[in-house]
Amino acid sequence: MVSVTLESGGQGDPLPAGRTNWMGKTDPDGFCSIKVNGVEQGLNSIGFNIVVLKHADQNPPEQYSCFDTCKDPTSPKALVDFLKKIQPGRIVLMAACKSICDCVTQELCDELVKLGSGYFGKGMAELSGAHRGESWVMAAKQGGGLIKESFRAGGSGPTVETFDI
DSSP, X not given: OOEEEEEEEBTTOOOOTTOOOTTSOSSSSOEEEEEETTEEOOOOOSEEEXXXXXXXXXXXXXXXXXXXXXXXXXXXXHHHHXXXXXXXXXXXXXXXXXXXXXXXXXXXXXXXXXXTOSGGGSOHHHHTTTTTTOEEEEEEETTTEEEEEEEEOTTXXXXXXXXXX
């Protein structure tokens, strides 16, 4: 069994004490954390941060990466390709940093829904405007469905989920 803590701070969310945002500053401007058994494995970089575990007690992770869907219009396709290459049965841990919906595509939403997301099943029209700056975390098993997903409106405080797999 592994203990996981996923944290996501959207644009404008206050930083927890002692934390820095994705730029290494103490101003609220987005942050994230992916901890596995108390050890930070996430990159705290803007956009989607992902950690992939082959099995629950794996340390270090099999893969980790980030995709800047805030500013890079090519990142949704790169993220879709990354997700499609994850082998069945792998545990996928994800946390948003700042805002993830700025460059999101329908193809990316569809891939995240396949992974188990309900949040990205809302449709592009809803995601492209009202959901900017939200905090979001998700854990899923590739080919096995959703483990946990949670989100909060931008500026209403970070999303934090702690659970065992």
